[in-house]
Amino acid sequence: MAKFELRGLVKAYGKTKVIHGINLVIPDGEFVVFVGPSGCGKSTTLRMIAGLEEVSGGEIRIGDRVVNEVDPKERNLAMVFQNYAIYPHMTVRQNIAFGLYTSKLSKDEKAKKVEEAGALLGLTPLLDRRPSDLSGGQRQRVAIGRAMVRDPAGFLFDEPLSNLDAQLRAQMRIEIKDLHRRLGTTIAYVTHDQVEAMTMADRIVVMKDGHILQAAPPMEVYDNPVDVFTAQFIGTPSMNIVPATQTGGVVTLAEGAPTLLAGVRPHDLLVGSQIADPGLTLTGTVTAVEPLGPETLVHFTVAGRSIISTAPAHGTVAIGSTVTAKAPRGQVHLFDAATEKAMGRA
Amino acid sequence: MAAIDTTLSPPLPMSRIKPGRIVMWTVLFIGGLLMITPILFMFSTSLKTSSQIYDLRLIPQSPTLANYIEVLTEGQFPRWFLNSSFVAICVTASNIFFDSLVGYTLAKFRFRGRQFVFIAILSTLMIPTEMLVIPWYLMSANFGWLDSYWGIMFPGMMTAFGTFLMKQFFETVPDDFIEAARMDGLNEFTIWWKIAMPLVTPALSALAIFTFLGNWTAFFWPLISTTSKELYTLPVGLTSFAVEQAIQWEMIMTGAAIATIPTLVVFLVLQRYIVRGVMLAGLKG
CATH class of the missing domain: 2.40.50.140 (Nucleic acid-binding proteins)
Structure with missing residues (x-):
């Protein structure tokens, strides 16, 4: 587990700045949800934390280490993508085990971890199926399983529920929240859905045009929005x-x-x-x-x-x-x- | 439980068959006939004796396997067969490796000069092979590659067409797969090999069969680059049955019939992927 820290974080594509020097501390074990409209920079911020985007300025710290120049695989973070990104040519078991591809664990230990993750996520009967045989919710659980099995320092979720129908989304919200309660791992979660933000977050980070407008617990953002945009974005x-x-x-x-x-x-x-x-x-x-x-x-x-x-x-x-x-x-x-x-x- | 009706549905009444379909089937039938006739005559002639070859009946009067026995036991036909197999397999494997590696790099990495490299590769498609033969020959002569397996193979070890085909297919692989693998700790080569390659199997199959067939039937360059009979490939070797005094049509046809077998096998094994590959290439291209 680890604390994430963003200090004056900047992202620019050529001369166009998309993230304007944001500052944020995510304490160890906190569930933080980045929320904002399309193009506000929330996914870019998450991808910079993951190491999938280069940092143009400022600093990202995971634990006490500055990770600006550290490869994604060295950051010990796991990411769940919007499109699940589970490999169609592998079974559920192989997909989950793939999270341990570079691990030094023995074959038996890896198999045990896959079984445990499968059981925790209710995937045991599906372990030998291919992703094409699974529903959207099951695929998302496989993606979470692959992330979970590594015991990462933190989880990054990039709009993981946006491809699911409303009913499944509500169910998965509860499952992910429950998972966080059990694992206690730091989570940075990106969504444009303010209901997800309100129901899941320990703290909501409202973003607009590459700036953080407000970072506070859900009810604080709801009760005391800092500006008109936040007031209108949060609450339905x-x-x-x-x-x-x-x-x-x-x-x-x-x-x-x-x-x-x-x-x-x-x-x-x-x-x-x-x-x-x-x-x-x-x-x-x-x-x-x-x-x-x-x-x-x-x-x-x-x-x-x-x-x-x-x-x-x-x-x-x-x-x-x-x-x-x-x-x-x-x-x-x-x-x-x-x-x-x-x-x-x- | 209701009984399952196992009777065959009646054929479509003639009134429901559209005239367009009749025209389509007729054209397809004539096209198929035009394509299959030379192949049937090839097999037919291979079963005839030299005195019967101008008897144009499709079914030989007294079919014989003597030509096959002679081709396979006398002369260097088996050697040429192995040469062709070796060259075609090596070049195909090389194309699958290098074309897809370069195609993947061009599709999935952003680097300065990427577009220039891609256009440079594509532009080589516009140069006809006949124009390249002289520089290939000079190059082979300078490096001492003439009359060697490497000399036959090197021009085709990587192709612009294959690179272009693979680039187009790799562009359809979602970036999320690659980024997920990066997060899982894989290096770039392993991501290409373990994640990206299995996702473009149809394209790989199409590339494999095009390359294999192209090299199996290649005649011009192997003819120019080899002088020893031991290094002849099948198409070059078959020409030795046509000498100035006489053309042994029955032997040429027998050799050609045997040469067809591997291509048929490759097609039958990979046809499922090839059709998918060609369809996808059409859709995505």
Whole structure:
């Protein structure tokens, strides 16, 4: 097991910088999820940690060793790829054993480790099958098995669940989290799916345009996003953002050029709420109604902006009607309109 | 449980056969006939005596194996057969190794001058073999390679076509496989050999058969580079049955019939891969 440390890490392709000197410490045993939109640099960062991309500037440390110039195989890390990367011409057993190709263990010890990994991942009955005979989830487990069998200092996951269907993804999320709990190995995990990030991470690293915007535990990122981008990227549905002004502690919708942006999560913006002293009140025309079972999402427009709010499960909100939704005090996030940085709550 | 219907489905009614299909089958049939006829006549003539060879009946009146016995027991035919086998196998193995190694390097590594090297290799495809024979000959003469196995083999040990074919196929191998192997601690040569090569088996099979056939039937360069009869390959050796006084057609046909056998074996063994290889080459190329 090992601590990962990124110090002023830079990646450039020619004159184009894609990672702009990021700093991050991943303590031993932590499960860190890099999340962000496509092209934000999360996979590039992971590949630099793996040694598959050259570092243009700064430093990567694994444990106490600077590994900038160290070959991938010398870093003692295992990586699970988006496309599984399990070899189609080998059986499951051979694929898992391939993780030990350069190991100095005896043949019997290798076989034992493969059996153990197979048992841990529920692959024992499949060990002599070929990857083409397996489902997507089983293939992903083989890829994890091959990574696991080496007892690496850390695991790197590059969007490992993005090729699976929603149900399987949910199941694999639990399996990977459970695996981390049992092995206790440091994990750096890349995804663009904020649900994966929220449910699996000890700490989320939100990235955008080659910068780290925020690195904090999931609920901290959810409750106290540092800027508008993070606020909207984390949480489903996205946080509503409206131009606003604040007078005497009361936030109201702004006309013209605003100095503030007010953000409120759909689950905090309640249709038909009886709150006497709300932090924000919005009134608009309903454009869509989405019953989800335990609750109903109500879409309405305010000053040309689309807003999502929540109504009770069996509400009677009709499309085209006018609704008023209120958010309690303390649940309205304020951002500077110019910098989009967080300014606290109202 | 319902009984399984084992009766054969009735043939398609004539009204459902499209005219286009009839034209296609007719063209294919005529094409097949044109290709198979010389081969059938070759086998037929090999079973005839010298007095019967101008009797153009496909089935000989009194077939004989005497030509086969003579070819295989008298003269140097077995030696030429072995020479051809040795040359074709060595050149094929060399092509599989070097073409795929260079193709892999060009497909999977980024280095300065990569494109230049690739274009340089490709450009050699545009030079006809006949033009290369003189420099090959001069080179062989200077290095003392004339009239040797190496002299016959060296021009074909690596080919631009093979390199191009393998490069195209290696480009279809996902980088994730290679990077996963790098993470597993394999060196670049082992990654090529253990991971990349098994993933391009169809292309390797296609390359193997093209190279083997090309070298098995090669005539011009082996004729020029060899003078000793012991070093003749089969196509060169077969010409010795045609002397100024008489052309022994029945012996030439017998030799050619025997020479066909290895190519048939190679094709039958590898045809599954060849068809796949050719199809993939068409799709990806």
